[in-house]
Amino acid sequence: MLSISSNLNLMIKAAEKASKSLIRDFGEVEKLQVSKKGPRDFVTKTDKHVEKILIEELSKSKKNYSFLTEETGQINNKDKENIWVIDPIDGTTNFLHGIPHFAICVALKSKGNITSGLIFDPIKNEMFFAEKDKGAFLNNQRLRVSNKNSIDDCLFSSNHEGVKFSNLNMRYSGCAALDLAYVASGRLDGFFHNKINLWDIAPGVLMVSEAGGIVNDINKFGVNNIDIRASSASISSKMLENLRNF
Secondary structure, rough: OOOHHHHHHHHHHHHHHHHHHHHHHHHHHHHHOOOOOOOOHHHHHHHHHHHHHHHHHHHHOOEEEEEEEOOEEEEEEEEEEEEEEEEEEOOHHHHOOOOOOOOEEEEEEEEEEEEEEEEEEEEOOOEEEEEOOOOOEEEEEEEOOOOOOOOHOOEEEEEEEHHHOOOOOOOOOHHHHHHHHHHHHOOOEEEEEEEEEEHHHHHHHHHHHHHHHEHHHHHHOOOOOOOEEEEEEOHHHHHHHHHHOO
């Protein structure tokens, strides 16, 4: 049996609880697609509601930890060394359009480093998680990055800027968190993005490195202005060579 820390256990339980309303609301979004107004206001409410559940659940046993969240920003509590980093729905645009590719993201940043991370895709019921020096997992199966070393055999993901720029085999999924989880699990070979927010990538950065991949140092950037380069170890130098002007 896989042993996980109490913090990660808390994160998993919080994400599972929050996902129940997310799945229910996603069912509603599909109905709202056909209305004139569309589901935008409804989705904003969902975002805030999911964040509220996560904050409540994480605060139950860690009352003093601080927060950095997409919706609310910085919430300073007594303990400023330990910060929960939350994105209630990464892939909001997908969610808004009834596309089932989005995730709940939670990471713990402790003394400046990400020590635990979780990316939960509630629709596919895929729970990706990692802890520093303990490996990365998908539903309790150990994850490893891919081992391909010919760039033509590889598949990469980015935002639309990266897709336009790149001559690599590309995907643009609209969910950075799942892109990183997919790099960690070997489904994708690399992910790159400029000017991205910490809450979109915090858990995935840890996941890729714990699965044997290579990620650039993101601590050099501000929390909402990060240039990220993440890939398997075997393709890293070739990917970076292709991204010299990106």
